[in-house]
Amino acid sequence: MRHPPEQVKIGLMGLGTVGSGVMRLLRDRGEELARRNGFTLSVQKILVRDPSKPRQVPVDRALLTTNPDDILDDPEIELVVEVMGAVEPTKSYVLRALGAKKSVVTANKEIMADHGEEVFAAAERNGVDIFFEGSVGGGIPVLRPLKESLAGNRIFRVTGIINGTTNYILTKMTQEGQTFQQALAEATRLGYAEPDPTADVEGYDAARKLAILSSIAYQARVQSRNVRTEGITRLTPTDIEYGKRRGWSLKLLAESSEHGGRVDAWVAPVFIDRNHPLAKVDDVLNAILVEGEGIGETMFYGRGAGSLPTGSAVLGDIIQAARNRRREVSFTTCTCFRDVTVGGPEESPARFYLRIEVEKRSGLPAEVVRSLERWGIGLERMDYRDLPPSRAEVVLVTQEAPESRARTAIEALGRAPWLVSMGMPIRVEAEEERAPAGESASGEKLERRVLAAGGR
């Protein structure tokens, strides 16, 4: 008879959505994993707030505790799995676990995005692992591939749809013409949005995940507070409809790029071409596009959240951490050794879509053109529509210019006396439209065209 396999004893902190997924996968897959790895994964204690609460997965009540010390002070527990969320007291628990030479697996993006340095230092000092695949992209394996498989590349850009809630909302607005509020209400009803949706709809959640991705991609410390963030609350179905007619898709992108020691990092809604690899990533799905010198474009796509997908990522990490324990090695080293400046993409060239409402008066379209041209911003396209009795809607797409200058010009336009309202300026990354033969898209020509076409 074979010896019973060794046990790796685990303390689980948190039994919410992700924790339940981990327990479910361990229950369904535990036997096969033991056969494959030569050791069993045994959950010894589970930290919960309320032991009497009904759970999404059957667990032995004797495992539940409300006292973190039952896990952190148990010398038999080699591995702490943190899926309780929030920064405190969670971070203290994580640091105590590492200090007690326990390896830690976490899905906590707040901690890893903004306190990674402290956590990594504690792991290295104690010779144990900290793994966090579940913190970005749910079930999609992306952090480990980025760190290991793509280690031979210089990565120069990462672009992701990494917040499922906002992607769901934008998909509904696009496919069904819903307003932001309608789509948010539906997302909330389906459990895709939190009761307080701020972190999702303002892009903060995506900014944290982008900080984690970028830190690994560029081997530099990128924190979420350095990520320039715009949300989706000011977008309208009218904007989306306009883009659709031009063959564009509106997505909340989280993007960073590195060049010459500078990292630009931002989260913002962007019009992309319908043939862009990310354009068809709909509903709550996530995808991360990585561009590197060796690999060209590589994309990772799948379910970015949810009990089993994120549970799967956490379990993958648990298995790696447990294997390392059995071999008494750890591979955790912080790879953020490069010194870079992190900021928004202020100086990079950008084009903007903008929809404004104006008072109807003589010579107006020309005045819009001139207002922008004062800042050197040309127009690629301008659509003028009468709104009787006394107003008009102007939709314009600027030519490429440094982003900060374009924004200054748009702000100035916002102060024009004839301006009634201004929508959110939206970056356009789709291909520039080819001007009809014999016509350039310069502001001057465009102005003449607009005037000829009925601008009064």
Next chain:
Amino acid sequence: MRHPPEQVKIGLMGLGTVGSGVMRLLRDRGEELARRNGFTLSVQKILVRDPSKPRQVPVDRALLTTNPDDILDDPEIELVVEVMGAVEPTKSYVLRALGAKKSVVTANKEIMADHGEEVFAAAERNGVDIFFEGSVGGGIPVLRPLKESLAGNRIFRVTGIINGTTNYILTKMTQEGQTFQQALAEATRLGYAEPDPTADVEGYDAARKLAILSSIAYQARVQSRNVRTEGITRLTPTDIEYGKRRGWSLKLLAESSEHGGRVDAWVAPVFIDRNHPLAKVDDVLNAILVEGEGIGETMFYGRGAGSLPTGSAVLGDIIQAARNRRREVSFTTCTCFRDVTVGGPEESPARFYLRIEVEKRSGLPAEVVRSLERWGIGLERMDYRDLPPSRAEVVLVTQEAPESRARTAIEALGRAPWLVSMGMPIRVEAEEERAPAGESASGEKLERRVLAAGGR
């Protein structure tokens, strides 16, 4: 001052496309990798056939050798990188390297698909690593994620576009209406196809990669000889055009699925829906869709071949193998412990597209319907077109039935006295077309419809 970093000494076998990519990346990235990892990767010897041949990358001629013993017998070389291809003498070199307790990184799909057992056993016996990310999907990290990050899942299906040559050919046939021969000629001219394209166009290359993917996904031994393989040589632009009109995309898929101890594995051209995640994977790009219990659908997408992409995968493996050497561990264990039956998808339900040419005669469309119905195969759709003076073309799509029975019915149809020619039967995995209201798609109704519509 810091101590100079340790060296990991490497023997490179082969300096073709992939070997040059590895050397180029090492040259460009070596310094940063050393800084990051704390050791340098130093190529000591390069095995080539002809040292005087001009190379795609500048290398020190003193490194070149034609004698494999210079690498295999050098006790200082810890890591052998095999990118010379073919099965012999390559496999003997790999086994000798492992026997000498050198870790091995290879991109050799022939060896890993069909001799994996022998190679794994040698690695395990000697406590060294064998890594082979470059053997599937070029620069796309897929094997390591499948083995590690997704280890907590039961994977039940893997579907890939994993041969760039055939994907390029099908893309040209689709977008430009080229024949197979025209598209192949262009692929050859661009260097995408080998002088002897058999392994690509007959699906053998995809079958090898599928065997490797499936072995990892199902933890079972799947060899390429167990993969049922159909190529693309008999496909015509007419077939593709027909599919396009129905909203389908024609792709050479490599697919395997596991259920109850049985693995179905096959490579074949398939019509998929234009909204399928793989439908937009064009040109030489590759993508692998993995379906598992926890993760749902996860897709990996990128450049499936080429000097730098595959070089990037090989370099990622080199770094991992070197890190393991530095820590004196190895993680190589063959995970193919599950006993499964591997075969084609004969008993799984399938629909087929089929184009035939027939002699024009009275009652013919009905005879086609009846011929298939004799085997219990119903029709979803039939298009009849006169080919004056004396022939007609019939394009049909069958209803779902066990594949083996559908094929038997199609073979019987092929023996009908009025049949002039028969194209390749193509599996249809796109959604079934909704029958117009009040009409079922049963063979009988369809027959009446066809007859009424002008079948003489």
